[in-house]
Amino acid sequence: MAEKQPVILVTNDDGITAPGIRALVEAVKGLGKIIVVAPDSPQSGMGHAVTIGEPLRLHKVDIFDGIDAWECSGTPVDCVKLARDIILHHKPDICVSGINHGANHSINIIYSGTMSAAMEAAIEGVPSIGFSLLDYRYDADFSIAQQVANTLTKQLLANPMPEHTLLNVNIPKRTKDDFKGMKICRQANAKWQEEFDQRTDPRGKDYYWMTGKFINMDERDDTDVVALQEGYASIVPVSFDLTDHKMMNKLNKDWEGIIVS
Amino acid sequence: MAEKQPVILVTNDDGITAPGIRALVEAVKGLGKIIVVAPDSPQSGMGHAVTIGEPLRLHKVDIFDGIDAWECSGTPVDCVKLARDIILHHKPDICVSGINHGANHSINIIYSGTMSAAMEAAIEGVPSIGFSLLDYRYDADFSIAQQVANTLTKQLLANPMPEHTLLNVNIPKRTKDDFKGMKICRQANAKWQEEFDQRTDPRGKDYYWMTGKFINMDERDDTDVVALQEGYASIVPVSFDLTDHKMMNKLNKDWEGIIVS
Numbered sequence: 001m002a003e004k005q006p007v008i009l010v011t012n013d014d015g016i017t018a019p020g021i022r023a024l025v026e027a028v029k030g031l032g033k034i035i036v037v038a039p040d041s042p043q044s045g046m047g048h049a050v051t052i053g054e055p056l057r058l059h060k061v062d063i064f065d066g067i068d069a070w071e072c073s074g075t076p077v078d079c080v081k082l083a084r085d086i087i088l089h090h091k092p093d094i095c096v097s098g099i100n101h102g103a104n105h106s107i108n109i110i111y112s113g114t115m116s117a118a119m120e121a122a123i124e125g126v127p128s129i130g131f132s133l134l135d136y137r138y139d140a141d142f143s144i145a146q147q148v149a150n151t152l153t154k155q156l157l158a159n160p161m162p163e164h165t166l167l168n169v170n171i172p173k174r175t176k177d178d179f180k181g182m183k184i185c186r187q188a189n190a191k192w193q194e195e196f197d198q199r200t201d202p203r204g205k206d207y208y209w210m211t212g213k214f215i216n217m218d219e220r221d222d223t224d225v226v227a228l229q230e231g232y233a234s235i236v237p238v239s240f241d242l243t244d245h246k247m248m249n250k251l252n253k254d255w256e257g258i259i260v261s
Numbered sequence: 262m263a264e265k266q267p268v269i270l271v272t273n274d275d276g277i278t279a280p281g282i283r284a285l286v287e288a289v290k291g292l293g294k295i296i297v298v299a300p301d302s303p304q305s306g307m308g309h310a311v312t313i314g315e316p317l318r319l320h321k322v323d324i325f326d327g328i329d330a331w332e333c334s335g336t337p338v339d340c341v342k343l344a345r346d347i348i349l350h351h352k353p354d355i356c357v358s359g360i361n362h363g364a365n366h367s368i369n370i371i372y373s374g375t376m377s378a379a380m381e382a383a384i385e386g387v388p389s390i391g392f393s394l395l396d397y398r399y400d401a402d403f404s405i406a407q408q409v410a411n412t413l414t415k416q417l418l419a420n421p422m423p424e425h426t427l428l429n430v431n432i433p434k435r436t437k438d439d440f441k442g443m444k445i446c447r448q449a450n451a452k453w454q455e456e457f458d459q460r461t462d463p464r465g466k467d468y469y470w471m472t473g474k475f476i477n478m479d480e481r482d483d484t485d486v487v488a489l490q491e492g493y494a495s496i497v498p499v500s501f502d503l504t505d506h507k508m509m510n511k512l513n514k515d516w517e518g519i520i521v522s
Contacts, residue, residue, distance in 0.1 A: 014283070047338070049372045055460070055468040076399040077308070077372075078471070081455045086469065107384060109503055110309045123368060123452050151519060159515070165508070184512045187504045190368030194342045207316040208347065210339070210355075226490050232521060237508035242370055243448045247426070247498035251445045254420070258412060260442040260493060 006032035006093035013043040013076045013113025019064045020099040023142035027149040036069035037083040046113040049075045078118035095121035098131035099145045105170045105224040106188035122166035127156045129167040145181050146172040168236040170229045178230040188217045188223035263469045267293035270344050274304040274337045274374025281312035283359040284403035286359045288410040295329035298344040337378035341516040355440045356382035359392035360406045366485040369451035383427035390428040405440050406432040409494045429497040433489045441492040449484035451477045
């Protein structure tokens with residue numbers, strides 16, 4: 001009897017027609033039975049949004065050459081929830097999200113729909129990885145990212161890790177000769193400094209476009225930002241326990257008067 | 262010369278007309294100069310979404326009895342960014358978000374617009390607190406939550422904590438007599454088990470409403486979920502460094518062959 005193939009859920013936040021998700025499907029072809037469930041329109045910057053105030057639509061589409069695929073009217077997180085509950089009726093064996101057109105290193109994980117989809121899968125106990133390429137262009141070269149995605153998906157399938165494993169993987173914009181390999185990193189302490197572009201509409205009312213400047217405030221060199229600058233793909237293992245345990249102890253001591261301990 | 266009043270930014274995710282934000286404004290009145298910047302429509306479940314694909318609108322409104330207030334077309338995170346960059350042109354001294362109509366304990370922090378607004382402020386280096394009441398009703402009794410909000414806002418203003426301090430505060434639905442006080446807690450390991458409600462529209466097409474059942478998988482009793490069940494308000498100190506440091510060490514060892522270390 002043939003061994004049962006692992007089920008690989010592929011999703012993204014750039015939308016189901018983005019070149020990045022096609023590149024990811026190609027990269028993991030042959031490693032298992034693939035299903036694609038992705039947003040029907042771009043969902044960049046959606047963070048961990050879920051759709052609760054309106055109903056969700058799900059349509060089967062035939063755009064991946066024989067691979068089962070659905071487009072969803074909701075967010076990346078909605079896609080992961082629907083894939084499990086409406087399409088598969090069980091957990092996939094792994095979830096891969098991306099390949100995102102643009103970086104999701106450091107603090108960007110918080111804003112990223114690509115990473116939220118991966119996190120949602122991890123909350124469900126599904127090993128998962130989000131992939132992002134540091135190239136925004138629609139016609140970006142995904143070949144190094146595909147090689148990284150293939151290697152890491154194989155690795156996670158062959159070596160199951162503890163539940164709730166989630167990896168944030170970013171790939172530098174490099175040629176094959178300049179690519180240095182992969183590195184395990186910390187999330188850099190960084191932020192976006194907004195610069196709103198204020199304009200006036202034809203009826204005289206103001207509106208604002210959000211733009212911004214990325215600022216790395218981290219001085220150490222074991223971060224994803226530094227690894228990427230040096231030409232490595234960065235792998236940040238991510239947790240969704242947001243508790244600041246050090247601060248817990250501090251507050252229990254410092255706030256003795258106002259809290260019950 | 263009079264001492265300069267601290268600037269208190271008030272925001273939420275239920276929208277600027279929700280009773281919860283009025284209750285919060287009342288609760289912190291007298292502790293500083295208040296400005297309100299909140300979404301012009303409900304934004305529950307928006308997670309850490311930001312608006313990048315469309316422009317943002319910001320309108321001054323006069324609905325808080327002499328307090329400067331703006332409604333914004335974007336997400337809670339957008340509100341915090343606009344408050345700083347377009348309205349104040351400097352950081353507020355503290356940001357309070359809520360009072361949310363409904364719980365944001367345990368894993369809900371990931372999906373919550375209320376908590377994302379607080380986290381965005383913390384990323385900017387502003388001490389911040391999100392408040393949520395375990396009562397979804399529009400006419401919920403916010404009086405205990407207001408007392409908690411007043412106490413903690415005073416506490417953070419008087420005792421500045423390390424940068425990036427962010428508290429997730431949930432208040433049980435209790436009467437004054439049954440309320441036990443406040444407790445510092447861990448985020449419970451919990452998840453939502455979705456149950457999609459499948460329907461058919463008048464044109465014969467399927468659609469889905471997301472519903473779900475909350476599942477606490479945590480067996481220890483130092484969590485926010487347990488504290489709330491016992492009648493305490495839960496205070497979880499929150500970090501936005503999502504790196505799983507333990508897993509970093511493990512992967513550096515286990516994956517020696519495929520990574521550069």
